[in-house]
Amino acid sequence: MKDTLGLVFFPAFDWMISPGHPERQERLLYTRDQLLEEGLFDCEEIKECRPRIAQINDLQRAHIGVPAVDKLITPAHLVSAGGCLTAADAVMKKEVKRAFALVRPPGHHAMRVVHGIRGFCIVNIEAIMVEYLRSKYQVRKIAVVDTDVHHGDGSQDIFYHDPDTLYISFHQDGRTLYPGTGFPDEAGSPAAWGTNINLPLLPRTGDAGLHQLYDGLISHILEDFRPELIINSAGQDNHFSDPLASMSITAQGYARLADKLKADIAVLEGGYSIENALPYVNTGIILAMAGMDYSKVVEPDLSGLYGQDPRCSKRVEELIGQVGEIYFNRTKVSRQLLEKYGGIWQRRKSIYYDEEGIREQQVETVRYCSCGGYFTIQTEAAGTRFGNQNAFIACVPRNACAACRQKAHDEALAEKKRGRWQYVLVQNIVDGFIETI
Secondary structure (H helix, E strand, C coil): CCCCEEEEEECCCCCCCCCCCCCCCHHHHHHHHHHHHHCHHHCCCEEEECCCCCCHHHHHCCCEECCCHHHCCCHHHHHHHHHHHHHHHHHHCCCCCEEEEEECCCCCCCCCEECCCECCECCCHHHHHHHHHHHHHCCCCEEEEECCCCCCHHHHHHHCCCCCEEEEEEEECCCCCCCCCCCCCCCCCHHHCCCEEEEEECCCCEHHHHHHHHHHHHHHHHHHHCCCEEEEEECCCCECCCCCCCCEECHHHHHHHHHHHCCCEEEECCCCCCCCCHHHHHHHHHHHHCCCCCCCCCCCCCCCCCCCCHHHHHHHHHHHHHHHHHHHCHHHHHHHHHHHHCCEEEEEEEEEECCCCEEEEEEEEEECCCCCCEEEEEEEEEEECCEEEEEEEEEECCCCCHHHHHHHHHHHHHHHHHCCCCEEEEEECCCCEEEEC
């Protein structure tokens, strides 16, 4: 098979957060114009695929909406997620070698529990695709490499207990940028310790720092993990001209990374330099993924490009050592943590929905078993579209044994009898069924 690349476009003409918002349809329209101008749709290496509509159950493998996910989304979200499923099908059925879903709305800030919009996202389109790949094609080990400038806190949240999903995010340091998370010690819960990789970079890190990090660490982690599929959560707001961040990556830096990464599927995330960056970054990535020459892709204006500060290189060296130690010692540390916590692990989270002003408090409890166990979430949210809400959720993972499935239901029934919660729900991740108790 040639290096055929399937492209899925969905600009979502009928969806916006507000007029003039940076997350708007022009993000894709300028890219499509550039590809048409370059004649790429006439190349035999490029095949355009039409997006389809995802089903609610597809979304519910990754999400629990409160009160329900279908009350929070629009049809555009179903097509954006469906575009990712189209890309997945095209690759798995060998219709193309790789695929790139250029769709919106984006998704990597959407967590497992959803109350509304945060970071421009309601549902996590990559996570939806990951769970679909597992349900339909029985793919087990998957790596998600997130190249967005913002930490993908939603993807981290969804995959935090899953040792079969390697989540790698390099991003601008959360002390300087939304959402303020994504540090190396956020490495996964005890049974999945070391498979959540955070690489916070200093502002103005450029191509040199990015490739130093990839060559010195990321490539070695991927080689060791040996995923069956690599997914690129392809945010492009690390570009030097992006108005929402302060990094210094170029179109060539992105294209060379795509060439090295050789992701099976890429999904567009952020990137808000609509005219000066996106058409060129996307073109470079597309050419690299299709095995074509990308060496002549250059932005028309490089005047805003700053040289990389030596401190950025030093930070990269520190991360290679620190995070490499976390990953390559993960089995030992995971065993120690499981012994320390005695089969039950808990975390508390405060979550802010910046687009809607929702404030959520969560208590998440994992109960371990030889099968991997199950987990519960207690969520209380103030200021949602439906007023103040609370819910108790029992989540039944894909590999849960019969005993853990029963315990999850029993715990939900006990909470129902307590009468504290507006909603008591059980999420079956395998089929995306949400049971109301």
